[in-house]
Amino acid sequence: MARTTSLSGFPEWLPEERIVEQHVLDSLRRTFELHGFSSVETRAVETVEQLLRKGEIDKEVYGVSRLQQDENDSAKEGSLALHFDLTVPFARYVVENNGYLTFPFRRYQIQKVWRGERPQEGRAREFTQADVDVVGDGTLPFRYDVELALVMIDALSALPIPPFVLRVNNRKLAEGFYRGIGLDDAPAVLREIDKLEKIGADAVARNLQDAVGATGEQARAALALAAIRTEDTSFVERVRELGVSNELLEEGLAELAEVVGEASQRAPGKVVADLSIARGLDYYTGTVYETVLVGHEQLGSVCSGGRYESLASTGKKNFPGVGLSIGVTRLVTRILSQSMARASRSVPSAVLVALTDDASWSAAQDVATALRARGIATEVAATAQKFGKQIRHAERRGIPFVWFTTVGEDGSVSHEVKDIRSGEQVPADPTAWQPPAEDLHATVLTQDQDPA
Amino acid sequence: MARTTSLSGFPEWLPEERIVEQHVLDSLRRTFELHGFSSVETRAVETVEQLLRKGEIDKEVYGVSRLQQDENDSAKEGSLALHFDLTVPFARYVVENNGYLTFPFRRYQIQKVWRGERPQEGRAREFTQADVDVVGDGTLPFRYDVELALVMIDALSALPIPPFVLRVNNRKLAEGFYRGIGLDDAPAVLREIDKLEKIGADAVARNLQDAVGATGEQARAALALAAIRTEDTSFVERVRELGVSNELLEEGLAELAEVVGEASQRAPGKVVADLSIARGLDYYTGTVYETVLVGHEQLGSVCSGGRYESLASTGKKNFPGVGLSIGVTRLVTRILSQSMARASRSVPSAVLVALTDDASWSAAQDVATALRARGIATEVAATAQKFGKQIRHAERRGIPFVWFTTVGEDGSVSHEVKDIRSGEQVPADPTAWQPPAEDLHATVLTQDQDPA
Known part of the structure; x- marks a missing residue:
C-alpha cells in the first residue's frame, strides 16, 4: 500500500478495500439488528454550544460556516460545527424526540465523525464510528450494562480481526476504594493511574504523593488496586484482601462482578476485569469498557464505552444510558495494512x-x-x-x-x-x-x- | 408529521422513518451492484480551490476549519470545505487513483452532501445523493449513455415511489440547432429556454430577441425545437421538419435517438426525448438526463445527470464520464410526507x-x-x-x-x-x-x- 491520500488524516479506500470496509459495516449492522437495535442517523453538524458542553476538546472541533455568510446565519441558529462523536448528537436526538421514542430505547448509529487532531497511525481526522446504546426514561436497569458487553462481543467476534479482549472496570469501585483509603479527589487519582503504562508504578506513586497529596501507604493501596486483573469474578476477593471498606466500593464490586461473571460464562476469554482502567472513568458514572486486539495493544482501544447516569436530560426528565462505540476506521485501517482480510475480487460483477x-x-x-x-x-x-x-x-x-x-x-x-x-x-x-x-x-x- | 427538527434544512428521521430510508438505500445499492458498479466513498471535505473550480456556487459552500486554528492549518493544506455534490470529489478521486483503477471504471457512491441554500420543500442543507458513473481513460463509448439510463430506470423502478419519467436531451442537438439557425451563443439561448415553464413561450421569445439578439424567426425556431417531446425516436422526424441543417445537430440527433430508441424498447413509457430541457446543458457536453415523478413534477428532478467529455483530467490524460445522481433525501422526504410507504414495525426485533x-x-x-x-x-x-x-x-x-x-x-x-x-x-x-x-x-x- 504505497498509495498515499492527498489530504493527511482523511483516508479513502480503493474499490477492493471498500469491499472490506462494507463487509465490516454490514456485519456490524446485522449483529446490532439481531439484538433489536434500531438504526438512527443524526445530522453531521451540531451547534458549537451543544458540542462544547461536556468539556475542553474545542481544539479538535471543526467549525462549519457558509463561505459567504450572512450576518443572520449564526445569529439565527448559532455557530455550527461537525460532530466529533455520536454520543453528543444522540443525546440531543433523544431529548428532541423523546415524545416519539419508546423507552428503553435501543439504537445503533454508524456514521462518520471529524476531529482536527494531528493525524497518526490509528488516528484519522475523518473516521467512522459504530455505536450502540440503550437509553432509559428516568431509570435503566443495570442488566443493560451486561447486555451491551455481550452485544459488542458478538459484533466484534463476527469481524475479520484477531482475538480481542474487552476490559471492564467500574467508576464506583475505583472511587469507593479511593474514598475508603481517604483519597477524596477521585478524578485526580485517576489522572495519575492513567499514566501507569507510560511511566510505570514508581513514577505514579511519586505523582500520587506530590500532585494528589497521598501518603506512601495510600499510593501503594491505589497501585495495588490497579494491579488487579482477572478473567473471572475472583477480582472481588483480591480487592477484599486489600482490606478497604466503603459502601460505594461494594456497589461497584457487585456491578463489575455481574458484568464479568455473566460475560465470562457466555464468552470465555473475551472479557477481563481490569482495575487499572482509568480512562473514561472521569465522565462515565459506573461501568466502563475498553477493548484491545491481542497483539495490537499499541493500536489503542477499538471499542470503548460505559454507563452515564445522565446521558441526556430535559428540565423535567433524566435519561440514563449505557453504550459502546467501535472505531470502524481504526479497525479497517489495521485489517488492510496488515492484510488480515482482502476482497475476493475488486468488483461486484460475477x-x-x-x-x-x-x-x-x-x-x-x-x-x-x-x-x-x-x-x-x-x-x-x-x-x-x-x-x-x-x-x-x-x-x-x-x-x-x-x-x-x-x-x-x-x-x-x-x-x-x-x-x-x-x-x-x-x-x-x-x-x-x-x-x-x-x-x-x-x-x-x-x-x-x-x-x- | 407534526415533528419539526431543531435545525432547519437538516432532516433527521425517527427510527420507523429511517427503516424506509434504509430500504431505499439498500435497494439502490443492490441494483447498482447487480449492474457491476463498485462502491466508492470519498472524504466529506475538499479543498475550497477544488470545489470552486467549476463555477460560481461559492455562496452555497460550507467552509470547514478547526475552531482553534493554527496559522499553519490552511497554509499546509489549503482551506477546506464540505463537498456539495459527489461529482467533483469523484473526479479528484479518479485523478489521484487512476493508476490503481481499471477503466472503464464503474462506480456508485452514496453519501451525504451539504449546501448552504435556503431550506424549502425538496431542498435540504444536508442530504444524501446516490450517484452512478462510468469513467473512461481517454475515450468512453457512447453506449454507456444508453446503459446508464437503463441502470437508473432499474434503480428507480425498485423503489416505493410513483411512476417516473426520465427526460433526455442532448447538448449537441440543441447547440447544433441554434448554430444552424444562426444563434452562436448556445449558453445564452439555453438560459432563456430554461425559463419556459416559469414565464411561458411569449416571454421567452421576447427575451431571446432582447437579451440574445435573436430575430423573431430565430426565436420562433428555438421555441419550436423546445416544444418537441416524444416517447420514441419520432422526435428526429419532428426536428427535421424544422428544416435546419447542421453537422453537430445531426450528431446530437443520432445520439439521442440511440438512448431513447433503446430505452423505450427496454422500458416502455419510462423515457421521453424532451427537447425543452436546458438545465445542465451548459456544463454537460452531450446527453443530459432529468427525472420527474408523475404527479409530483413540482418537486423538481429526482435523478439528473449527463455526459462530460472531460469529467477529470491530469496533465497527460483525459477522463470522459457519464452518470446520474439520485436525490435520495428528496425522494425519502416525499415518500414519508405523502405516506407512499411505511415500515411494518419501528424496530428490527421479531x-x-x-x-x-x-x-x-x-x-x-x-x-x-x-x-x-x-x-x-x-x-x-x-x-x-x-x-x-x-x-x-x-x-x-x-x-x-x-x-x-x-x-x-x-x-x-x-x-x-x-x-x-x-x-x-x-x-x-x-x-x-x-x-x-x-x-x-x-x-x-x-x-x-x-x-x-
Missing part, C-alpha cells in the same frame, strides 16, 4: 457478457437482465473488441465468468459461459445458469481462508 | 423474550442466542415485570412475538411463543421455531400493500 459484434449489444443486455433477475451481478462489454481483449478486461477487473452468445446462420441462438480462471467453457442457459455460491458475490477472505 | 423472574435473565439470553443464530432479531426483557406489562412493551415497539420460558418443579423447561396480534400462544422450540417470513424483518409496505 459475469461479463462479451460482444460478438456491435449489433449484439441489445441481445447481450437481454442476457444480463436474465442473469440479474437471479441476483447475479453482470455487466456488458461496451464494444466488440476481440474476445481475447474482452477476456483480459474481465481478468483485470477480477470478474470470474465471461458469457458468449452466438447467433447461427439459421438464426438459432446458443450461449456459452467461460470460467476464465480454469479456462473451462460450457453451454449455458441465461434463464437457469448459476455460478458456484462462492463466486456469486465479492466476498471477504481472512488470512486463514486465503488460498494465496 | 421476538421479545419475557422474564419469568429476575433469575431467569441468563436462561432468556440462551433462548435469544438460539433464535439469533437463525437470523431472528430478538431482545430480552431487562426486568421481570408482570407479563401484561412485558407484552405491552412489545406492543408499543411493534414486536410481533413474545417468548415465555417456564421451569417446572421437576426442573423441566418448557417454551411457548405468543403472537401478540392474534393472541395465539403455542409451544415452541428455541432451536427450531421460525416466525412467518413476513414477520422475520421489519419490511417496507407501499400504499397498495398496506392493510391499514
Whole structure:
C-alpha cells in the first residue's frame, strides 16, 4: 500500500478495500439488528454550544460556516460545527424526540465523525464510528450494562480481526476504594493511574504523593488496586484482601462482578476485569469498557464505552444510558495494512457478457437482465473488441465468468459461459445458469481462508 | 408529521422513518451492484480551490476549519470545505487513483452532501445523493449513455415511489440547432429556454430577441425545437421538419435517438426525448438526463445527470464520464410526507423474550442466542415485570412475538411463543421455531400493500 491520500488524516479506500470496509459495516449492522437495535442517523453538524458542553476538546472541533455568510446565519441558529462523536448528537436526538421514542430505547448509529487532531497511525481526522446504546426514561436497569458487553462481543467476534479482549472496570469501585483509603479527589487519582503504562508504578506513586497529596501507604493501596486483573469474578476477593471498606466500593464490586461473571460464562476469554482502567472513568458514572486486539495493544482501544447516569436530560426528565462505540476506521485501517482480510475480487460483477459484434449489444443486455433477475451481478462489454481483449478486461477487473452468445446462420441462438480462471467453457442457459455460491458475490477472505 | 427538527434544512428521521430510508438505500445499492458498479466513498471535505473550480456556487459552500486554528492549518493544506455534490470529489478521486483503477471504471457512491441554500420543500442543507458513473481513460463509448439510463430506470423502478419519467436531451442537438439557425451563443439561448415553464413561450421569445439578439424567426425556431417531446425516436422526424441543417445537430440527433430508441424498447413509457430541457446543458457536453415523478413534477428532478467529455483530467490524460445522481433525501422526504410507504414495525426485533423472574435473565439470553443464530432479531426483557406489562412493551415497539420460558418443579423447561396480534400462544422450540417470513424483518409496505 504505497498509495498515499492527498489530504493527511482523511483516508479513502480503493474499490477492493471498500469491499472490506462494507463487509465490516454490514456485519456490524446485522449483529446490532439481531439484538433489536434500531438504526438512527443524526445530522453531521451540531451547534458549537451543544458540542462544547461536556468539556475542553474545542481544539479538535471543526467549525462549519457558509463561505459567504450572512450576518443572520449564526445569529439565527448559532455557530455550527461537525460532530466529533455520536454520543453528543444522540443525546440531543433523544431529548428532541423523546415524545416519539419508546423507552428503553435501543439504537445503533454508524456514521462518520471529524476531529482536527494531528493525524497518526490509528488516528484519522475523518473516521467512522459504530455505536450502540440503550437509553432509559428516568431509570435503566443495570442488566443493560451486561447486555451491551455481550452485544459488542458478538459484533466484534463476527469481524475479520484477531482475538480481542474487552476490559471492564467500574467508576464506583475505583472511587469507593479511593474514598475508603481517604483519597477524596477521585478524578485526580485517576489522572495519575492513567499514566501507569507510560511511566510505570514508581513514577505514579511519586505523582500520587506530590500532585494528589497521598501518603506512601495510600499510593501503594491505589497501585495495588490497579494491579488487579482477572478473567473471572475472583477480582472481588483480591480487592477484599486489600482490606478497604466503603459502601460505594461494594456497589461497584457487585456491578463489575455481574458484568464479568455473566460475560465470562457466555464468552470465555473475551472479557477481563481490569482495575487499572482509568480512562473514561472521569465522565462515565459506573461501568466502563475498553477493548484491545491481542497483539495490537499499541493500536489503542477499538471499542470503548460505559454507563452515564445522565446521558441526556430535559428540565423535567433524566435519561440514563449505557453504550459502546467501535472505531470502524481504526479497525479497517489495521485489517488492510496488515492484510488480515482482502476482497475476493475488486468488483461486484460475477459475469461479463462479451460482444460478438456491435449489433449484439441489445441481445447481450437481454442476457444480463436474465442473469440479474437471479441476483447475479453482470455487466456488458461496451464494444466488440476481440474476445481475447474482452477476456483480459474481465481478468483485470477480477470478474470470474465471461458469457458468449452466438447467433447461427439459421438464426438459432446458443450461449456459452467461460470460467476464465480454469479456462473451462460450457453451454449455458441465461434463464437457469448459476455460478458456484462462492463466486456469486465479492466476498471477504481472512488470512486463514486465503488460498494465496 | 407534526415533528419539526431543531435545525432547519437538516432532516433527521425517527427510527420507523429511517427503516424506509434504509430500504431505499439498500435497494439502490443492490441494483447498482447487480449492474457491476463498485462502491466508492470519498472524504466529506475538499479543498475550497477544488470545489470552486467549476463555477460560481461559492455562496452555497460550507467552509470547514478547526475552531482553534493554527496559522499553519490552511497554509499546509489549503482551506477546506464540505463537498456539495459527489461529482467533483469523484473526479479528484479518479485523478489521484487512476493508476490503481481499471477503466472503464464503474462506480456508485452514496453519501451525504451539504449546501448552504435556503431550506424549502425538496431542498435540504444536508442530504444524501446516490450517484452512478462510468469513467473512461481517454475515450468512453457512447453506449454507456444508453446503459446508464437503463441502470437508473432499474434503480428507480425498485423503489416505493410513483411512476417516473426520465427526460433526455442532448447538448449537441440543441447547440447544433441554434448554430444552424444562426444563434452562436448556445449558453445564452439555453438560459432563456430554461425559463419556459416559469414565464411561458411569449416571454421567452421576447427575451431571446432582447437579451440574445435573436430575430423573431430565430426565436420562433428555438421555441419550436423546445416544444418537441416524444416517447420514441419520432422526435428526429419532428426536428427535421424544422428544416435546419447542421453537422453537430445531426450528431446530437443520432445520439439521442440511440438512448431513447433503446430505452423505450427496454422500458416502455419510462423515457421521453424532451427537447425543452436546458438545465445542465451548459456544463454537460452531450446527453443530459432529468427525472420527474408523475404527479409530483413540482418537486423538481429526482435523478439528473449527463455526459462530460472531460469529467477529470491530469496533465497527460483525459477522463470522459457519464452518470446520474439520485436525490435520495428528496425522494425519502416525499415518500414519508405523502405516506407512499411505511415500515411494518419501528424496530428490527421479531421476538421479545419475557422474564419469568429476575433469575431467569441468563436462561432468556440462551433462548435469544438460539433464535439469533437463525437470523431472528430478538431482545430480552431487562426486568421481570408482570407479563401484561412485558407484552405491552412489545406492543408499543411493534414486536410481533413474545417468548415465555417456564421451569417446572421437576426442573423441566418448557417454551411457548405468543403472537401478540392474534393472541395465539403455542409451544415452541428455541432451536427450531421460525416466525412467518413476513414477520422475520421489519419490511417496507407501499400504499397498495398496506392493510391499514
